[in-house]
Amino acid sequence: MTEPVLMWFRTDLRIHDNPALHAAAQQGRPVVAIVFETHHQWARHGIGPRKINLMRAAMASLHDSLAARNIPLLIETVADFEASRQRIAHWLQALGARQLFFNNEYEVNERRRDIMVCRDAAAQGVDVQRFHDQCLLAPGSVNNKAGLPFRVYTPFRKAWMADAGPALTAPLPAPAVQAPFEWPDHLLMPVSSVAEPNVDPLWSASEDDAHQQLQEFIDERARQYHQERDFPGLDSTSRLSVPLSLGLLSPRQCLYAAVRFNDGRLDGGRSGFQTWINELVWREFYRHLLVAFPELCKHRAFKPETEVIRWRHAPDEFAAWCEGRTGYPIVDAAQQQLLQEGWMHNRLRMISAMFLTKHLLIDWRQGEAFFNQYLLDADLASNNGGWQWSASTGADGAPWFRIFNPLLQSRKFDATGEFIARFVPALASLPPDSRHEPDGLQRRRCGYPTAIVEHSFGRQRALDAFGVLGKPVTDPAAHPELPL
Ligand SMILES: Cc1cc2nc3c(=O)[nH]c(=O)nc-3n(C[C@H](O)[C@H](O)[C@H](O)COP(=O)(O)OP(=O)(O)OC[C@H]3O[C@@H](n4cnc5c(N)ncnc54)[C@H](O)[C@@H]3O)c2cc1C
Structure with a gap:
């Protein structure tokens, strides 16, 4: 043999x-x-x-x-x-x-x-x-002039772009058919416990389907991605995070396909493709951070000074958030999407994560663990990166004094309230404008809970708690919304 x-x-x-x-x-x-x-x-x-x-x-x-x-x-x-x-x-x-x-x-x-x-x-x-294979450029290979890892996305992206072009070669082919393998005489041919095909109702586990999903996104949605990606009701993103997290697809395959349809350009070109490529670079950034700062794998804040924040111990409120019972329709719809689909739109991940860490002042680590348990794309680097961004404890995180107003976010990104109606059907009978913030009578009629915390109270409580980090450079009142 x-x-x-x-x-x-x-x-x-x-x-x-x-x-x-x-x-x-x-x-x-x-x-x-x-x-x-x-x-x-x-x-x-x-x-x-x-x-x-x-x-x-x-x-x-x-x-x-x-x-x-x-x-x-x-x-x-x-x-x-x-x-x-x-x-x-x-x-x-x-x-x-x-x-x-x-x-x-x-x-x-x-x-x-x-x-x-x-x-x-x-x-x-x-x-x-x-x-x-998990990044186009190996972690550790993209550093600043001092040879140190980047802590901020924009310069990382710039340096990444400078090296990525030559690295973006055509994806490797599958191996050829080999001669049938003859098991050595002294070994019984092992029997693999191949899983019974326990089919997920929404997600495929096949590599071929992942390729098709990539192609469909490139053909049908990538061109408008920069305009439509923030609206959860439009289903305008690729949803490739799931096959990427299983390794059914490689980032090279995604980038290569995008560049081919972006007139050969990795940087610049059509806005939809450019924006999508930038998101894949965020994915790379978080993986590079994980290697450069292994503490991120150990439940530590990227910014150690934020460890002094006194998070609230509020198990009932945490349970309400997990189950989508906060009384904030956009947050509850987001959580329902997670529970039902095993996936959540990026805009909603930010809204929901910021709501938990700011309005409820609950430790980001609790939210991270919950997402990790329910997301099919759960991935330590991106999940940790997203949570620490939202909690303002992370690399290049949202400044702590800029707190999303979930009601404004809801009106802006789900203007018709269709997404809310889909995931919180109790509110579907309300006129679209009322779905964002039903009044007391409407809540009683629909059997929908009152808000778990009043927005301005929650916001002020978060500002007070984060205030231990030192005064913001700018007046917080000037930043009622985080412009993203
Ligand atoms: C609190 C929070 C938790 C998150 N947890 C995860 C997670 O566990 N796994 C995960 O893959 N992503 C996570 N993200 C990032 C992002 O929300 C998802 O990657 C994205 O929603 C996946 O949908 P999509 O494939 O349609 O993305 P698209 O918009 O089509 O983007 C293409 C790909 O780029 C990458 N990407 C997009 N946005 C980001 C981002 N902000 N950070 C890192 N990579 C990004 C993903 O691989 C994605 O598949 C999290 C974000 C936040 C705010």
């Missing part, structure tokens, strides 16, 4: 543009692939059941795509990262593999695991080849 090489899949559940898989397939040896369901680890990381179900479905889909190329995928259920480390050592030894391939993950526990895996492999005489 020719010894195979081992390819370890993680958050890169795709066969196209997968640098580790591509390199493994270039070795002139059979490829055997492995992926782990690490249920205890997932529980410790607060990942919710719906996302776990989608990940398992994506593994099953990957299994079929690889099988069509005669690449066996072992899907093993183990407790945690430590157990996966042991199983990798086991399979390297059992298969006689001398090479291990994987794409990097950047969170602290994942990095610790990989250090140990590399040590084990070295002791076994196995060569480990690691690749970057």
Whole structure:
């Protein structure tokens, strides 16, 4: 038997543009692939059941795509990262593999695991080849003139743009069909526990569907993206965060497709494409931050001085926020979208997160954990980045004295109240203008709760609490709304 090489899949559940898989397939040896369901680890990381179900479905889909190329995928259920480390050592030894391939993950526990895996492999005489696939430019490679990581998005973006052009090569092809793999005589052919296709009613776990979704967005919505992306009722964004978070798509594939339809331009060109590319750069920015500042993985504020803020312990109010019972229709509709769809529009994530951290003065870490449990695109870097932005504790965060008024946000971004009516049907019978802020009688008639906190009271309470950080440079009254 020719010894195979081992390819370890993680958050890169795709066969196209997968640098580790591509390199493994270039070795002139059979490829055997492995992926782990690490249920205890997932529980410790607060990942919710719906996302776990989608990940398992994506593994099953990957299994079929690889099988069509005669690449066996072992899907093993183990407790945690430590157990996966042991199983990798086991399979390297059992298969006689001398090479291990994987794409990097950047969170602290994942990095610790990989250090140990590399040590084990070295002791076994196995060569480990690691690749970057989660960002177009590897974390750590975009720095300021002093060689330090950027803490602010705009200069990061500028530096990123300067390097990204040459890096944006065509996505890698899927591996070719290999000769059927012959399991060594001393090994029983393992049976993978391929998940029963437990289909999510709204989200596909297939790589092919992710490609189609990308193409549809580019063809139908990207051109108007800059004008329409802020209106949750329009469904005008790509919703690619879910396939991106599972690794069904790579950022390179997204950027490459956008640039092709933007007359070859990564920067500038058509406003819709440019704006969308900028959002993908935000994604890169947050990943680069996570690597540069690993404290972000440990529930620490990016700005340590904000740790003095006295968050309120208010479990009942937190529960009302989670369940969409705050009495602020736009916040409640947002939370309902999360609970029903496993996804929330970006504008609403900002409104809802700011409402929790400012109007209710509840610690951003509680909100982050809740989003992490329910979002199908849950991702430590972007979720943490978004929450710390909203709570004004983060890199390039919203200044603490600029607090969204949820009622104005609602009127501006859901002017017809259609989105509210869709997710809070109790208010659908009200005239559109009343849906943003029903009066007492309307609330009683619709069985809708009174507001959990009065806007100006909540705002002032937040300003007072954040005031310990020092006076704002500008008069807060001049910034009733955050212009975004
Ligand atoms: C409080 C909060 C929590 C968030 N949690 C997550 C999360 O767990 N996972 C996640 O992927 N995004 C998160 N975001 C960012 C953003 O809301 C989502 O990426 C976006 O709504 C996904 O929808 P889309 O794919 O249609 O995005 P599009 O508008 O089509 O954008 C394209 C892609 O760009 C990236 N992107 C867009 N906006 C941002 C942003 N603000 N920050 C980082 N990347 C961005 C995403 O990968 C997205 O798929 C969060 C934002 C906030 C304010």
